[in-house]
Amino acid sequence: xxxxxxxxxxxxxxxxxxxxxxxxxxxxxxxxxxxxxxxxxxxxxxxxxxxxxxxxxxxxxxxxxxxxxxxxxxxxxxxxxxxxxxxxxxxxxxxxxxxxxxxxxxxxxxxxxxxxxxxxxxxxxxxxxxxxxxxxxxxxxxxxxxxxxxxxxxxxxxxxxxxxxxx
Amino acid sequence: xxxxxxxxxxxxxxxxxxxxxxxxxxxxxxxxxxxxxxxxxxxxxxxxxxxxxxxxxxxxxxxxxxxxxxxxxxxxxxxxxxxxxxxxxxxxxxxxxxxxxxxxxxxxxxxxxxxxxxxxxxxxxxxxxxxxxxxxxxxxxxxxxxxxxxxxxxxxxxxxxxxxxxxxxxxxxxxxx
Numbered sequence: 001x002x003x004x005x006x007x008x009x010x011x012x013x014x015x016x017x018x019x020x021x022x023x024x025x026x027x028x029x030x031x032x033x034x035x036x037x038x039x040x041x042x043x044x045x046x047x048x049x050x051x052x053x054x055x056x057x058x059x060x061x062x063x064x065x066x067x068x069x070x071x072x073x074x075x076x077x078x079x080x081x082x083x084x085x086x087x088x089x090x091x092x093x094x095x096x097x098x099x100x101x102x103x104x105x106x107x108x109x110x111x112x113x114x115x116x117x118x119x120x121x122x123x124x125x126x127x128x129x130x131x132x133x134x135x136x137x138x139x140x141x142x143x144x145x146x147x148x149x150x151x152x153x154x155x156x157x158x159x160x161x162x163x164x165x166x167x
Numbered sequence: 168x169x170x171x172x173x174x175x176x177x178x179x180x181x182x183x184x185x186x187x188x189x190x191x192x193x194x195x196x197x198x199x200x201x202x203x204x205x206x207x208x209x210x211x212x213x214x215x216x217x218x219x220x221x222x223x224x225x226x227x228x229x230x231x232x233x234x235x236x237x238x239x240x241x242x243x244x245x246x247x248x249x250x251x252x253x254x255x256x257x258x259x260x261x262x263x264x265x266x267x268x269x270x271x272x273x274x275x276x277x278x279x280x281x282x283x284x285x286x287x288x289x290x291x292x293x294x295x296x297x298x299x300x301x302x303x304x305x306x307x308x309x310x311x312x313x314x315x316x317x318x319x320x321x322x323x324x325x326x327x328x329x330x331x332x333x334x335x336x337x338x339x340x341x342x343x344x
Contacts, residue, residue, distance in 0.1 A: 131261070146293070150295070151298070151304075152263055153264055155303045
């Protein structure tokens with residue numbers, strides 16, 4: 001049954017995602033960033049993928065373009081998942097927001113924005129959601145220093161943190 | 168274990184010259200020792216419970232281990248009514264202002280217990296989000312290791328804190344009063 005719906009999706013999106021594969025029971029659609037809205041409209045409309053599960057990214061520090069942006073969709077009618085992935089550069093890490101199509105995109109994109117610095121064009125509220133106002137940098141990028149501290153409360157006078165890199 | 172003991176004769180207290188009962192009418196001690204003795208058995212904890220150590224806190228508070236034996240079982244959910252701040256679990260940088268506010272709202276005398284490794288040093292959360300030990304922002308009196316600590320470890324920590332309170336100075340007039 002999965003194969004049948006996957007074949008339908010592949011056929012509908014053959015022009016924009018010719019390299020579709022199946023990984024661990026999930027259809028993976030690598031696409032170009034500009035094709036995103038077409039793909040999402042096809043998935044949500046005729047293919048009936050009615051849930052956006054997650055928006056996330058992967059940082060490949062030595063690769064150009066540096067980031068993968070990844071969306072997971074689920075169809076409550078077919079009970080299958082689809083993963084859409086695209087690549088964006090560090091200079092122009094921008095993709096379209098999916099908030100007009102899926103309400104859940106609003107929060108997921110906020111998290112992806114603060115953790116990886118991906119900008120979601122059309123999401124009006126990209127304030128930090130897990131981090132706090134004033135946090136500098138994007139902590140899930142590979143070049144964010146592991147032991148960097150950005151405290152909101154000043155440390156006690158005379159407090160010596162010691163050597164945190166030891167051990 | 169039954170050991171035959173010679174019964175201790177109970178001698179009725181003799182009336183004093185003034186006609187009152189003389190038994191234990193006066194007690195001589197030191198002010199600090201008396202205050203310390205009283206305070207160490209009436210610790211009102213404020214559970215600042217943020218993470219999985221809470222399970223161990225519930226375990227050590229309930230019947231099998233029973234911190235009430237140490238006078239430290241009645242949690243107060245207002246910092247103004249409590250004198251032992253138990254920080255149970257990971258504290259993040261985002262949460263640190265809340266912890267500081269709770270600490271500052273507590274009245275003197277007050278003590279702080281770092282319950283578990285996360286509160287003590289951040290534990291394995293050495294990253295952008297976690298505060299690597301609450302002693303960076305507030306003074307800590309007793310650290311309890313473990314992830315989570317065994318109830319026996321917590322009881323040992325409470326007893327060490329009691330010893331510390333008993334040895335402390337207990338000024339009647341402090342810099343804040």
